Structures are given as C-alpha cells and as structure tokens.
Amino acid sequence: MxxxxxxxxxxxxxxxRSDEDADRPVVLIHDNRVCQADERALQAGIALGSTLATAHSIAPKLVHFPYxxxxxxxxxxxxxxxxxxxxxxxxxxxxxxxxxxxxxxxxxxxxxxxxxxxxxxxxxxxxxxxxxxxxxxxxxxxxxxxxxxxxxxxxxxxxxxxxxxxxxxxxxxxxxxxxxxxxxxxxxxxxxxxxxxxxxxxxxxxxxxxxxxxxxxxxxxxxxxxERFHSRLHLLEPIRGKDPLLFPMRRLADELSRWLKARCLGTRTLIWSYAPFADQAVTLDVRFAQPRTDAKSFLSLTQLQLDRAELPEEVMTVSLQAGQITPLTPASQDLLALADDRGNTSQSELVDRLAAKLGTGAIAGLGIADDHRPELAWRWQAPSERRRTEAPPESATEANRPLWLLDPPRPVNVKRFRLLDGPERIDVGWWEDDARALERDYFVAVAQSGTRCWLYRDRERRWYLHGYFS
Amino acid sequence: MSVNTALEAPWQSGIDGLWRARELPRHQAADAGISTGFPALDDALVDHGWPPGGLVELLSEDYGIGELRLLSPALATLSSTDDRCIAWVNPPHLPYAPALQAVGIDPARVLLVNANDHAEALWALEQTCKSGACCAVLGWLPEPKQRFTEIRRLQFAAKQGRTWANLFRPIGASGEASAAELRLSLGYLSEDRLNVDIVKRRGGWPLRGIELPLSVGPTQRRQRLSEALGRWRRKRFSAPPG
CATH class of the missing domain: 3.30.70.270 (Reverse transcriptase/Diguanylate cyclase domain)
Known part of the structure; x- marks a missing residue:
C-alpha cells in the first residue's frame, strides 16, 4: 500500500477570498471568534480565538469571512x-x-x-x-x-x-x-x-x-x-449547411436524453462541437435555466442559437457533451390542468428560449434590496428564481417612488420644471466610500409636457432627473 | 299623460332581453376580463375589463403621462391571482422595483426582456404572448411603424397564450388599421387625470372622452392633509367666540 x-x-x-483582497490579512470567523488566520494576520498579532472586534482593532485592513x-x-x-x-x-x-x-x-x-x-x-x-x-x-x-x-x-x-x-x-x-x-x-x-x-x-x-x-x-x-456524457458522431460524408446537421444532432440529443433519463439526471448546459476535416472545431454552448432531459427541447433551443452561430463550411464530426449534470426531481403536475389548452410552455422554457435567441444578458428579473439609496433599493435577479419578494418595511411603501427609473440620472435645467413636493432628503452611505455615499434632496416636479418627474439636487446644487411617475 | 311619455315608456322601463345598439352586448362570466380598476373604463369594455387574451394598443404622444398608473391596478390584481409572470419587452426606462411593490405588483414576477432591434423585439413579444407563461405582457417597439400582419400576429399569439398583451405606440398610429382587440388613445389632462379615447373596441363603437382619476401618491395625500389642516385652523381661530 x-x-x-x-x-x-x-x-x-x-x-x-477574491483577487482584490489578495494582499490583506484574512481571518475566518466562527461564532464571532477567529478560528483560522492566514500568515499576514498571524504576523499582525491576531491570536486564534480572539473576538472579531479585537482582530479588527489589531489589523484595520483585515478581511473576514464566515467559516x-x-x-x-x-x-x-x-x-x-x-x-x-x-x-x-x-x-x-x-x-x-x-x-x-x-x-x-x-x-x-x-x-x-x-x-x-x-x-x-x-x-x-x-x-x-x-x-x-x-x-x-x-x-x-x-x-x-x-x-x-x-x-x-x-x-x-x-x-x-x-x-x-x-x-x-x-x-x-x-x-x-x-x-x-x-x-x-x-x-x-x-x-x-x-x-x-x-x-x-x-x-x-x-x-x-x-x-x-x-x-x-x-x-x-x-x-x-x-457522471459524464460525451458522445461524438463521425460523419461518412461532410455536411454543408445547418439544416442537414439536424439529423446527426437529433441522434446525439436522443442518446443524451436516454442516458439522462436512465439515471434520473438532468443537464443545464450542452456543449455542441462541430469539427471540420482538419481545422479547429467550433463549439456552441447552450444553457438552460432549469435542468432538462428531453431531446426535443435540447434541439429546439440549440436551433435558436445555431441560427446565429458561424459553423465551419464542411462539418465532419459532431459531438455533444453535457455539463452541470444534476439529479432531477421532476416537478409534480396538476392533475386537473392536464386538459388545459393554454400554451403549455413553462416560464423556464420561455426564459431559455428568449435567452437562446437574444443572449443571456437580455433577460432579467427584478428584486428588492433593503437600502435607502434609490439606485441600490433594487437589484437584478435571475428570472428563473421564482421566490416571492418578502413584504418591504412600511417606510418603503409609504415613500413616493416613480415607476420608471432613469439609469443613470440625467442632468436637467430646473427652470423647466414646476416643483410640487419636497424636499425629501436622502443622505446615506457616508460609511462607504465616496462614490456610493449620497446626499440628495428629492422633489416631485411637473415637466412642461405635464409628465410627473422625480428630480434631485445634489451636494453641488446641480439638478438631475431620476425618474418618471408615469 | 302626453303622447311623448307614452312612447318613451317601453324604452325606459326596460324590457327584459331588449338590447339597444348603444349598449354593449352582455358578456359571459366565463371570459370576464381583468378589471381595470376604473369603473368608467370597465363599463365601456365588452369584457368589463382588459381582455384576458388579446392585444391592447395604447397610443400616446409621450411616455410617462400616466400609462403605467392606468395599467397598474390590473397588474396588481394579476400578480396576486395569477402565478404567471409579467413580461416587459424593451421598456424605454427601467421599471423601478420598490415603486412596483408599492402599487402592488410583485417585482419577482417581472421578466425584463431587452431586444437589440425591431425584429428581435417583435419576436420576443410574440414568444412571450404565445407561450402562455406570462399573464401580461407590456411591449415597446423601437420602430414606430408596424405592418398590419405584425400586429395581427401579436393579437393571434396573445389569444393563443391567453395573455393580456399591451403594446405602446405613438399617437400617429391611431389612423392605421389594426387587428388589435382594443385600441386606446391616451391624453394628458392633469397630473392626476387621464383622458382615454377608445379608438377601437370589440362589440361597440369608438368612444371619446373617458376621464379617469389616477391614483395619487403619498405626496399629494400629504398636501391635501395640510390643506385640510389649514382650513380647520382658519375656521377654528376666525370663528367668533361664543
């Protein structure tokens, strides 16, 4: 042995640890006490078992993470x-x-x-x-x-x-x-x-x-x-054009689908690769919001991306690899909704379809963040996360906020607006660095066209348009 | 008793089952629409609300005059009764999540789709309508002119997916023929009032001049409160001692 x-x-x-804090001392915290420290932290004199506050006072540049x-x-x-x-x-x-x-x-x-x-x-x-x-x-x-x-x-x-x-x-x-x-x-x-x-x-x-x-x-x-799946198909004759390629692709997709179903697995990424006789292969990544198993959706989503992709003129080998294989728990379906004749695409299918054609960056969901700064009170969220937003604090719904937000705010001449209501002072973030701290007076105003706008005046008394109430 | 009243009597007493041309046809409860939240508008629509599956064109000169406040009561209803998402295709600005939450629209239901060009936006609109995964779709197209067939495709897709689809278009399009189920032209009256002209509706003639009160924000509530307080003070302190 x-x-x-x-x-x-x-x-x-x-x-x-991320790259940006590579040269700062780092400790790991468990139960509000230092349980591991790196060499820099130990050199600075931080002892294992000391409290987080003590560690921070010894080394102000300290970064800490939970264990x-x-x-x-x-x-x-x-x-x-x-x-x-x-x-x-x-x-x-x-x-x-x-x-x-x-x-x-x-x-x-x-x-x-x-x-x-x-x-x-x-x-x-x-x-x-x-x-x-x-x-x-x-x-x-x-x-x-x-x-x-x-x-x-x-x-x-x-x-x-x-x-x-x-x-x-x-x-x-x-x-x-x-x-x-x-x-x-x-x-x-x-x-x-x-x-x-x-x-x-x-x-x-x-x-x-x-x-x-x-x-x-x-x-x-x-x-x-x-578990891995990687299968390739060598063609007897080179294929030109995208439509005839669908035949070998269907065989591979079927094979993957059977392989996944037999193991009760689903995949979230497909990596297709199209290789010409001698040159470099072209790969195509197809991503899904939810793990999938069926060959039909593999093909239909790939096809949307294939339309945009540039393939070698003559393809000799097609291969398919499945990434991010996860155990699949099929969602239970509604017994009574089976006969429903509505378009039976689920939301994740729609998201996949849109993402395949428009690119993943084109699709987003919205979420609420707990912050008083208007720019930070919301955040992007993956559209497939179907969690309900928890009710915000009372103060957030009480405040008058516009339905449209201009990102970034647009500088305007205040003379062209009639101020209705204000100021609402938002002065937060001073504990962070300058770029994220703000001190603004917000006003509700009416533009000459009659549109209700959300204006603010910053520290230098410049005016910006930040949203429309619509 | 004059002849006149005798003649009018059968009209006014209302004979059961008699339908008059200026009335809307009786709708069936099964396909009742999504209430708009404005009784005046509900009464003018054949479904007593927004069509649950169909395209609505909203024509206005400018964005931001209150078109979202017009839709928000219905969107709020949908976000609590329907578990499908609300798609915003190619919006001109960013929908602000805290404000959506404040009017009752769950931001987690919102699906934002940004298209690169007109053709992609149309495609995305059709997909979201057709899929049936969205209860409502709000769409803005980069180019003002649309072909008749494009609108017809959207209307068909919205019917197929049982989606309440809204397309925002410039007011110049009101003269064009359109296959949309409902076409409304929106006009600005004041900050809290919106004028709605029905350009086209199912089961009825065009109708002009529906005035809708828009929801007032907390600021105006505060303003009204301070005005009321001022009035009360004046009354209290100028009243003769008695």
Whole structure:
C-alpha cells in the first residue's frame, strides 16, 4: 500500500477570498471568534480565538469571512474529482484533506516522485496551497501532511513519531489530558504500553494507534467519479449547411436524453462541437435555466442559437457533451390542468428560449434590496428564481417612488420644471466610500409636457432627473 | 299623460332581453376580463375589463403621462391571482422595483426582456404572448411603424397564450388599421387625470372622452392633509367666540 495524503491548509481562505483582497490579512470567523488566520494576520498579532472586534482593532485592513464548512466540503469534492485521474481510490477526509491510494498508479505515472510532482502540479494549477506526504498507512500519511513533515527525508514512521499530537484525529479533551501527562508528540504515545493506555483512555485511541502503525486495517470509503456524457458522431460524408446537421444532432440529443433519463439526471448546459476535416472545431454552448432531459427541447433551443452561430463550411464530426449534470426531481403536475389548452410552455422554457435567441444578458428579473439609496433599493435577479419578494418595511411603501427609473440620472435645467413636493432628503452611505455615499434632496416636479418627474439636487446644487411617475 | 311619455315608456322601463345598439352586448362570466380598476373604463369594455387574451394598443404622444398608473391596478390584481409572470419587452426606462411593490405588483414576477432591434423585439413579444407563461405582457417597439400582419400576429399569439398583451405606440398610429382587440388613445389632462379615447373596441363603437382619476401618491395625500389642516385652523381661530 502506498498512501498519498494531500492537506490543504488554506482551503477555508481559498474558497472565499477574491483577487482584490489578495494582499490583506484574512481571518475566518466562527461564532464571532477567529478560528483560522492566514500568515499576514498571524504576523499582525491576531491570536486564534480572539473576538472579531479585537482582530479588527489589531489589523484595520483585515478581511473576514464566515467559516463555511459547506463551501469547503464542496471544493474538497471538486478537488477529489480532479484527483481521480491519478487513482481510482481517492477518499475524502473532511474538512481539508484527501487520501489517495496510489500503489497501482505508480508504474503508469513513472514512479513515486513523478506521481507526487504531477499531483502537486494539479493542485497548484487549481490555485490551492497544499502539503503532500506519503506513508504506508493512511493515518500516517495524514499526520505527516497535516504536520507539514511530508518533505522530510528519512523513514516515514520516524517522521510520524516527531509529529505533534494535534495532527492526529483526537478530541480536544483527549489532547488536553495527554498534554497534562506531558505528551505532545505522536512518538511518546506510541512508546506507551497499549494495554495500559486502553485502560486509561477509551478503545478508540488504541484503535487509532493500531491503524497508524498498520496493525489494524484502515479501509477508506472512495469517491465515485462524477457522471459524464460525451458522445461524438463521425460523419461518412461532410455536411454543408445547418439544416442537414439536424439529423446527426437529433441522434446525439436522443442518446443524451436516454442516458439522462436512465439515471434520473438532468443537464443545464450542452456543449455542441462541430469539427471540420482538419481545422479547429467550433463549439456552441447552450444553457438552460432549469435542468432538462428531453431531446426535443435540447434541439429546439440549440436551433435558436445555431441560427446565429458561424459553423465551419464542411462539418465532419459532431459531438455533444453535457455539463452541470444534476439529479432531477421532476416537478409534480396538476392533475386537473392536464386538459388545459393554454400554451403549455413553462416560464423556464420561455426564459431559455428568449435567452437562446437574444443572449443571456437580455433577460432579467427584478428584486428588492433593503437600502435607502434609490439606485441600490433594487437589484437584478435571475428570472428563473421564482421566490416571492418578502413584504418591504412600511417606510418603503409609504415613500413616493416613480415607476420608471432613469439609469443613470440625467442632468436637467430646473427652470423647466414646476416643483410640487419636497424636499425629501436622502443622505446615506457616508460609511462607504465616496462614490456610493449620497446626499440628495428629492422633489416631485411637473415637466412642461405635464409628465410627473422625480428630480434631485445634489451636494453641488446641480439638478438631475431620476425618474418618471408615469 | 302626453303622447311623448307614452312612447318613451317601453324604452325606459326596460324590457327584459331588449338590447339597444348603444349598449354593449352582455358578456359571459366565463371570459370576464381583468378589471381595470376604473369603473368608467370597465363599463365601456365588452369584457368589463382588459381582455384576458388579446392585444391592447395604447397610443400616446409621450411616455410617462400616466400609462403605467392606468395599467397598474390590473397588474396588481394579476400578480396576486395569477402565478404567471409579467413580461416587459424593451421598456424605454427601467421599471423601478420598490415603486412596483408599492402599487402592488410583485417585482419577482417581472421578466425584463431587452431586444437589440425591431425584429428581435417583435419576436420576443410574440414568444412571450404565445407561450402562455406570462399573464401580461407590456411591449415597446423601437420602430414606430408596424405592418398590419405584425400586429395581427401579436393579437393571434396573445389569444393563443391567453395573455393580456399591451403594446405602446405613438399617437400617429391611431389612423392605421389594426387587428388589435382594443385600441386606446391616451391624453394628458392633469397630473392626476387621464383622458382615454377608445379608438377601437370589440362589440361597440369608438368612444371619446373617458376621464379617469389616477391614483395619487403619498405626496399629494400629504398636501391635501395640510390643506385640510389649514382650513380647520382658519375656521377654528376666525370663528367668533361664543
């Protein structure tokens, strides 16, 4: 057995941090206390376990995120799927480590060192700090990678003995008891007689030590590779024009549809690719608002995009790949509405259809945001989210707001308007940077044409038209 | 008893089942329209409201004179009774979500579609009408002139999808023939009143000069309140002590 453990010490930061705060200290917060801190934060003097307020007062430029186990678990799963190319036995060790049993992959990848380099390169390319370690048992590999001793020369078991006990999967209480007995290294624990240890501690500790040394088997649950669909059709003769292409496309769409239905899955993206005899293939991405399974809608939505796409003159190979495959829970249908003769397109179908022809940017939904600034009191929202807007606070509905908003506001000459009502002072956002803070006096006014308008005067006493009441 | 009254009596007492040409035909309850929220307008329409499936043309000189306040009571009703979405195709400005919420239209129901050109806008309008996934569609087209067949297609699509479709067009189009179910010409009277001329309606002649009161915003309510307060003060303090 040859176990390779990969530990991602910064995973919690890497899933949350964006590029713009790359050079600021970052901490993760759990229960309003710092539970992880990056190197910059530690250098600034932030201790683990200190409160968020303390941390912010130590380092004013600090960025903090909630400690999100779900997000980490998802990313770990992604990493595990990516690692699957090296071995068929990859197992997750939440929250931040992977185990790879790679004894059967060594020859394929050209030996231990080469395999290790390749794995390391993969993680570096995905943008994750990592520590690798190898050992004969999974526990030993994990301890070494967590303790960062994976690169030490010499026998793995010798290095494990030097690792701190905190790298083992022990509970806080056990760690404290052991520390009170003067035990800080794994080696010290291994030197104790097992029988005595079992009497004083619980059986799990002895069990863990047995698994560490290999006296006891340590089976791990391996991940199943994600389902994929990729099918291609080589044509006997090149096809010119878009209409004849529909025949091979229909075959592929049918195949995908059957494949999805058999597995109770749906897909949200289709990637078609049309390759000429020698040149680069042209790909076409079709996206759906909801996961779909039926070949008919695959084709009809693809066709709308195909009309706009430029294809190679002669297509020799058509291939279809399904992305974002998700388990499908078919929506229940209304028993009585079956006989309804109304156009039976659902909203998501309409959205897909419009998006396929006009582009995804052309379709949007509206939502309400809780802010006093008129520009920030609403937001775009994906049209397929059919959640009801919660009732806004009373003050929001009381205020007189125009039905049409001009975005951006248009500078106007106030002499051409008759002011009806106002001012309504909106002075908010001073806690943010200058661009987003505003200090405005809003007026309801009537233009010469009789249109009711929403005007405002800014700090420099310039007037702007911001909306029509219509 | 004069001859005149004797002659008028059968008309005025109203004989059951007698239909007069100036009345609208009796509608069936099954296809009753969406109430406009304005009794004066409801009475003039054959469905007693906006057509639940059909195209309405709204002709006006300028956008912003109150056309949204004319539609908003019906849109508010639909957003609480119908679970389909309300599509806005190619609107001239941005529909402001807090204001929609304030008049009772659920912003989550709004589907905004922006088309690049006239042909795409027409296509999007037809798709939204035909699909049956929208209870109401509001459309603005980039080009003022439309061919008769285009309007007819929209009317047909709205009927098919049982969608209340609204198309906003410039007033110059009122002379053209149109296949729309209902054509209204909107005119500005004052900030809170709108004049509606019915250019074409199903089951009736054109009708001119329907005046509709538009909903007053909270500002005007405040104004009226302060005026009432002023009147009360004057009365109270100028009244002779008694």
């Amino acid at each position: 040859y176990w390779l453990a990969a530990h991602f010490p910064m995973l919690g930061f890497e899933v949350q 999100d186990t779900e997000l980490q678990a998802k990313q770990l799963e992604v990493l595990a799927q990516a690692t699957y190319r090296f071995s068929s036995e990859v197992s997750l060790t939440p929250p931040d480590a992977l185990l790879i049993e790679s004894s059967r992959s060594l020859r394929l990848f050209g030996g231990r060192e080469a395999l290790r380099r390749a794995v390391s390169q993969l993680y570096a390319r995905l943008g994750h700090a990592h520590r690798l370690a190898t050992a004969a048992t999974p526990m030993a590999a994990l301890i070494l990678s967590r303790a960062g001793l994976g690169d030490h020369p010499g026998e793995a078991m010798v290095n494990v003995r030097a690792a701190p006990l905190a790298a083992m999967d022990l509970s806080e209480k056990e760690l404290e008891r052991l520390a009170n007995m003067g035990m800080t290294k794994v080696g010290q624990l291994l030197d104790l007689p097992m029988g005595e240890l079992g009497k004083r501690f619980n059986v799990e500790l002895v069990d863990a030590l047995d698994r560490l040394t290999g006296r006891r088997a340590d089976p791990r649950e391996t991940i199943a590779p994600a």
